[in-house]
Amino acid sequence: MAASRLYLSAKSAAALDAELMSSGGFSLDQLMELAGLSCAQAVYKSHPPESKRSVLIIAGPGNNGGDGLVAARHLKLFGYNPIVYYPKRPNKDLYNRLVTQLSNLKVSFTDDIDMAITETDQILDAAFGFSFQPPIRDPFVHVIGLLELTKKPVTSVDIPSSWNVDSGPPKTGELGAGFVPDVLVSLTAPKPAAKFFKGTHFLGGRFVSREIAEKWGFSLPDYPGVDQVVELPVDNEKL
Amino acid sequence: MAASRLYLSAKSAAALDAELMSSGGFSLDQLMELAGLSCAQAVYKSHPPESKRSVLIIAGPGNNGGDGLVAARHLKLFGYNPIVYYPKRPNKDLYNRLVTQLSNLKVSFTDDIDMAITETDQILDAAFGFSFQPPIRDPFVHVIGLLELTKKPVTSVDIPSSWNVDSGPPKTGELGAGFVPDVLVSLTAPKPAAKFFKGTHFLGGRFVSREIAEKWGFSLPDYPGVDQVVELPVDNEKL
Structure with missing residues (x-):
């Protein structure tokens, strides 16, 4: 498995998402619901409430x-005490509704990232995904420094x-060079940066x-039972 | 728990769904995704692949x-071999997309309900929900007879x-009077008809x-772990 694992570049990941939402018939609501649920399950498996x-x-x-907001909702329902830092909010219907759902579940939002990191037991990093392009802008310069x-x-x-x-990781001395999470949840398929990650x-x-995975050139492991996540072996062969 | 269980009438269930999709901030895509996933998990727990x-x-x-179509997609991904009988298809975007998703996963559709019931190992009945109003129309008269x-x-x-x-159940001699499923998946809250059901x-x-459940007067049991379903005890006290 590890020897044949293939990675989805940023460009391919964007194209695959576009395909899933055109000929694939998925709405962003559906994909984000399942992606966010995956993230919440990964948190549960790694660091239970x-x-x-x-x-x-x-x-x-x-x-x-948005994946993080969906995950926050499921984490609340799984028995966690989530608190959400969401400083830059696009005025889009789906995101507004995800915030409404969290407010109805009495999930708290915070503007004080310093205190929030000090007080929390663990962190779900849903700041940037595969469409991330530098430079990082405030307040995330400060956030990445804290991470x-x-x-x-x-x-x-x-x-x-x-x-x-x-x-992969920023070069020594660049912002983020010292940030290595404990757990990574690759969505749909690992991106090339995951080759540099040795954690869970x-x-x-x-x-x-399987047909779509084959078409896009990545391997699809067997998920256990009804789980929405599957743990991947550490891939040491690509470096 | 059983003594205090409350049931959601058809009228209340419709009003709660409307509330979830207005002030609750949910889209039908999101609610149906989670409902359908629940049904697929219930099938998995009761009759594994x-x-x-x-x-x-x-x-x-x-x-x-629609819940059934979402469940069919998850069942395929869980390792089942689903086949879908979907004789009356509303021309609505969401339903069309759910069919597209199934077709892309190579899930088969059938028009031959007699042969399909003969050949299948098990059945997921997603014909009518809480907004069902008699009379039953063809081809579902025939389908209920088969069930x-x-x-x-x-x-x-x-x-x-x-x-x-x-x-609850139709009176003796009426269509459907002889139909008792093995498993029932109540969505959001049990409906009064569930009082007459003694299976899983x-x-x-x-x-x-919990706030919404309290507002609408039904009790919310603790779901185990990350499960999207929780088994309820048989409620013998209401009859």
């Missing part, structure tokens, strides 16, 4: 942030935020058929 | 049928099709907060 009940969700301005310093366990959605989707690695987004 | 791999999904013309006769295990979505949502009973649709 009995040991790490409070979870800070760092939600970025795009679809990665470099924190000792709290971090689960990253799709790629570790600040990492280049195709080339899940694949999520259980909506792709 | 190792013993009952082929599953016939009977999809009706409304939202209950009365079959010995194959049947899982019903929300209510057993042909049962009255509020008053799941609750699904894990998106309701």
Whole structure:
């Protein structure tokens, strides 16, 4: 499996998402629901609520942030105490509705990222996904700096935020160079940056058929039972 | 728990759905995705693919049928061999897209309900939900007759099709009087008809907060872990 694993470049990942939402028949609501549920399940498997009940969700301005908002909702229903940092909110219907859903579940939002990181048991990093392009802008410059310093366990959605989707971690001395999450949830397929990640690695987004995976050139592992995530072996062969 | 269980009437269930999609911030895509996933998980828990791999999904013309189509997609991804009977298809975007998703996963559709019931290992009954109003029209008169006769295990979505949502099974001699599914998946909350059901009973649709449940007067059990369904005890106290 590891020897044949293939990675989906940023360009291909964007094209595959577009295909899923055109000829694939999926709405963004559906894909994001399943992606966010995957992330919440990965958090549960890695850091269950009995040991790490409070979870800070760092939600970025795009679809990665939307995945984080969906995950926050499921985490609340799984028995966690989520708190959401969502500083840049696009005025789009879906995102507004995800915020409404969280407010109705009494999920808290915070503007104080410093205090939130200090107080939380663990972090879900949903700041940037495969469409991330530098430079990082405020307030995320400060956020990435905090993620470099924190000792709290971090689960990253799709790629570790600040990492280049195709080339991996920032160079020494660059912002984010010191940030390595504990857990990574690759959505649909691992991106090339995942080759540089040696922690606990899940694949999520259980909506792709084998035919589509073959067409796009990545392998699809067997998910166990009804799980929405599958743990991937560490891939040491590509480096 | 059983003594205090409350049921959601057809009228209240419709009003709650409307509330979830207005002030609740949910889209039908999101609610149906989670409802359908619940149904697929209930099938998996009751009749895993190792013993009952082929599953016939009977999809009706409304939202209950839509839940069935979503369930069919997840069942395919869970390793089942689903086949879908979907004779009355509303020309609505969401339903068309759900059919496209199934076609892309190579899920088969059939027009031959007699042969399909003969050949399948088990059945998911998603013909009618809480908005069902008699009379039953063709081809579902024939379908309900087949469900009365079959010995194959049947899982019903929300209510057993042909049962009255509020008053329960049809009277002796009426169409559907002989139909009792093995498994029932109540969505959001059990409907009054569930009082007359003594088989394996799941609750699904894990998106309701305790506040909403209290407001609408039904009790919300604890779902285990990340499961999207929770098995309910048989309620003998209400009859």
